[in-house]
Amino acid sequence: MDTSNPFAMSMEDFRKLGFKSGLEVHQQLATRQKLFCRCPVGYQHREHDAELLRHMRPTLSELGEYDGTALMEFKTKKQIHYQLFQDSVCTYEMDDTPPFPINQEALDVGLRVAQLFDCNLVDELHVTRKQYLDGSIPTGFQRTAIVGIDGALPLAAHPARVLQIGLEEDACREVRDEGHHVVFRTDRLSTPLVEVVTDASLQDPREVVEAAELIRRVLRSSERVRRGAGATRADVNVSVAGGTRVELKGVPRIAWFERLVRVEACRQRLLLDIRDQLKQRGVSQQRFQAVIRDVTELASKLRLATLRKAMKRGDVVLGVHLPGFGGLLDKPVQPGIPFAQEFAGRVRVIACLDEMPNLVHTDDAACWQDRERELKKLREAFGASHVDAVVLVWGPAEDAHTAADEVRLRALDAIQGVPSETRQVFADGTNDFERILPGPDRMYPDTDSPPVRIEAERVARLWAERPPRPWERLARYRELGLSSVLADDVLLQGPPSLFDRLLERTGARPVDLAVALAQRLVSLTRKGKRQGRPSEAALEALFRRLAEGRLAREALPELLASMDGEASVDALVARLAPTPAPGGEVSEVVERVATRELADCKATDAEARLRFAMGKAMEQLRGRTPGQALRAALAARLG
Amino acid sequence: MTDEDPLKGYRGKARARLIDLGLRVWDDLELKTSRGAFVGILLPRSEQADDQHLVLKLRNGYNVGVLVDVVESAVVHDHKEAHYKIPEGTFPMDPAKPNVTLLGTGGTIASRLDYRTGAVIPAFTPGELYGAVPDLADVCNLTTKKLFGIFSENMGREQWLTLAREAAAAIEGGADGIVVGHGTDTMHHTAAVMTFMLQDLPVPVVIVGSQRSSDRPSSDAALNLIHACTSAGLGPVAEVLVCMFGPTSDVFGLLHSGTRVRKMHSSYRSTFRTIGETPVAMVSRDGVKPIRQKFRARDRSRKVKLVDTWDDRVSIVYYYPNMKGDVIDSLVERGYKGVVIAGTGLGHVNRPLYEPLRRAVAAGLHVYMTVQTLWGFAQMYVYDTGRDLLEIGVVPLSNMLPEVAYMKLGWALGQSQEREEVKRIMLTPIADEITEREPPNGYVVLQGGIPEVDEFLARGYR
Secondary structure (H helix, E strand, C coil), X not given: CCCCCHHHCCHHHHHHCCCEEEEEEEEEECCCECXXXXXXXXXXXXXXXXXXXXXXXXXXXXXXXXXXHXXXXXXXXXXXXXXXXXXXXXXXXXXXXXXXXXXXXXXXXXXXXXXXXXXXXXXXXXXXXXXXXXXXXXXXEEEEEEEEEEEEEECCCCEEEEEEEEEEECCCEEEEEECCEEEEECCCCCCEEEEEEECCCECCHHHHHHHHHHHHHHHHHCCCECCCCCCEXXXXXXXXXXXXXXXXXXXXXXXXXXXXXXXXXXXXXXXXXXXXXXXXXXXXXXXXXXXXXXXXXXXXHHCCHHHHHHHHHCCEEEEEEECCCCCCCCCEEECCEECHHHHHXXXXXXXCCCCCCCEEECCCHHHHCCCHHHHHHHHHHHCCCCCCXXXXXXXXXXXXXXXXXXXXXXXXXXHHCCCCEEEEECCCCCEEEEEECCCHHHEEECCCCCCEECCHXXXXXXXXXXXXXXXXXXXXXXXXCCCHHHHHHHHHHCCHHHHHHHHXXXXXXXXXXXXXXXXXXXXXXXXXXXXXXXXXXXXXXXXHHHHCCCCCXXXXXXXXXXXXXXXXXXXXXXXXXXXXXXXXXXXHHHHHHHHCHHHHCCCCCHHHHHHHHHHHHHHHHCCCCCXXXXXXXXXXXXX | CCCCCCCCCCCHHHHHHHHHHCCCCCEEXXXXXXXXXXXXXXXXXXXXXXXXXXXXXXXXXXXXXXXXHHEEEEEEEXXXXXXXXXXXXXXXXXXXCCEEEEEECCCCCCEEECXXXXXXXXXXXXXXXXXXXXXXXXXXXXXEEECCCCCHHHCCHHHHHHHHHHHHHHHHCCCCEEEEXXXXXXXXXXXXXXXXXEECCCCCEEEECCCCCCCXXXXXXXXXXXXXXXXXXXXXXXXXXXXXXXXXXXXXXXXXXXXXXXXXXXXXXXXXXXXXXXXXXXXXXXXXXXXXXXCCECCCCCCCEECCCCCCCEEEEECCCCCCCXXXXXXXXXXXXXXXXXXXXXXXXXXXXXXHHHHHHHCCCEEEEEECCCCCCCCCCCCHHHHHXXXXXXXXXXXXXXXXXHHHHHHHHHHCCCHHHHHHHHHCCCCCCCCCCCCHHHCCCCCCCCHHHHHHHHHCEC
């Protein structure tokens, strides 16, 4: 298999690599208020009203340890700016007021989701702080709680497990991150989320997609989740045999999943190949010595184009000697991305040197073309042979030293293989460093929130009211005669409970109802021709009329586009779809078309002439008589 | 930790069940329940929580509560006691840097979790502080002494006297400045009484705390401590000062005069405000920048004068409409010697209190009037009510804050019970507890919603 082209590999190839994946799906809930305060949920599309400036410091976990990610974030020394909104952010989100009691509406949805996945529910909810020092939450931690553990995800090939269902507050939206400044909008902050975490039993990229699709359907079944851009975001964990768990962060749509996990699995394999080569060269973590040296003066003489701006600014240039790394930095680890980018990503994030390129190295052939003398000088300065590499970084003194040290640390990781990281994702399937993967050390009990007892009565009530699971619904819809595509549309767009109710109350044909709700209305809304669905009562009146034969099916599209309230159904029907045409009128039209209007038809074959006649007849009878019957009558008349 | 209760915090039914199962806290175990299996570490439980649940820390770091009724069996795999320790370093000494003594009363500069109550308790040595806030070493050399470990609502006479004596001793011992770590709730009471007890200060005494405990990444503790050490070690103002956030953003701190400061919000970082004056100075990592022109300058040659006395037979009465006279009577009956009234408006109470007050004064109670509006002066000549109260013997305290008046009256009564002498002490300002004038920018409570104010808030950091 060719791991340098992840898109050409088969599912079998990935299984051979020892591919393993698990998902963490975050889904915003459709509650009125936020999770720990009474602010309304929703996004702001205007200029902010005020701003806060904060910094974060690492703190100890409950078991008395510092979390590695927290220490890494602290190295970045970020100034964190928060944009505030008068009407949707209060002093709770600003971290100036302790939390209010947890939103009971959101807790109900969380418990319901846990039930839909057949989890063991907890008896007492403990709110925990999960540290995030990247600034995305002003407190420096996310308040989160487990509502259930150990659930089921019945995939086609084998059952996967749901490890846990969490209920937690959403973080801020990042506006920009430049140098030592990061800016966040606080409108999304504290929106209730459920987090669905699966085990790592997904065995190939297609199965990852299948699991994501199934989780999405279960969440939608609750009919209490938010939709639209950013309402569902998944972290995808990937590893291969010999590799490490790497988290692909915040994937916004399922369509991206397959290419992302393909690329990541191959990246890990290619990093392992590099590790093996280092081992062959006798490079070991114990003996590895990466000398860091200030080469500002030498760099000024090198006259490299990439360094010109840095020299002008008066940056410090540091060189890092990586013994045994020669010829490896240019090896691709992702489509079109060399190993050197692994170093550049760390430097960008941790040293806040985000103007690219942020490093040059001795393996970069394009950079040193026709500059063999300079390259030689640089190698000499470090006593570096051809099996060694030298990486140059630059910036203000403090940042440059952070950067050089990160290069050294990333090289140490490379000797081990695949570092445990959280990586940001791109639409083309590639990824880049975001932070060190955090561990359980970042969890801390929330001393501001008392434990919440989950009463047995509450669990029983939610169980009694629970909606059917998606696979149960799909089976029923197929029995009703819906195609698998239409059945799935009802499940995702229906909403299914509305479909079920209208079906029961009106006696309409399942297909008519399904097409109207899950396709026609959705498309009208998407095209901006409607603002949401008509009321349930109006839809009921409409479909009852249809079921009773008081409305022709052909009138539905126009009615759905223009109806609003319940009262308007009758008026609209009168205007757009007068009572079905009496048999006499239909015969008259058929006769008139056959004798007069058909004379204008230039076609000679019978099928074309029938189509022409049908068109003319429909102009006069649309919405007032069933098309099939009209067609039959015309066919009979024309012979 | 070996002599501690192996079922810390568990009681009643939960405790009995854990004993049955042979479990101890910190056991790493697998619980079989009628609802499925739970794997994790058995944690201690908060004593105030119920006796129906046990708490597990799952492998992923989350805590969950499991009903003891559903537990069927348990298998212990390991025992993993937590040792919560802030990594210690040796605080570096630099002869070129000022020597600051940090006296701890129980604030949360550095803290750890208390499993008994589920709350946080402070940890505190120079080594720990250096581990938690290494930037402190850029400012000063630090010596620490833990006097008490209490929440500030538990501060009282004994603690104030001890604190004043310890501060005076440290100053005499050559400290270039004193920092007092203190809970924020009664920080302004302590600041006031330290101003009275520690007179003629040669160096600053800076009281500091935090509004967000230091076990949170966004805590204001570290920056407040850096600001306080900067003010104590390098600042020019040799007074008792409260050093807390100016805005809620991490931008700068304010140094408030100990007798004009008050906590004004239950949870905001910028909760401390100077009332009826401007703060003394601003402080940032770059140093102290005075706001007021007049202050007592640092002068090592001055000798601190310790006036360590406090009579705790004093009270404060927050007047409310329809108050009955027996409130005053009961104070006299219970042997109180002084009372500060926080009156309405310019310093008023209702007519039914006149007679009880007259009796109280005759019985020897020292009665002083302040205003519950906090801003502005007690001015008892404007209305008849005020003149009546003056005639009864109630002494107006100008613009002294009610809590400051309470602290000062206890201090004054510790020195004398003689009516005129107490009155002289009360009306002679030691620092700024009474000021001659309220500058136009001494009363600034901005109202959100006014276009100019909202514009101001949008431009700067809140």
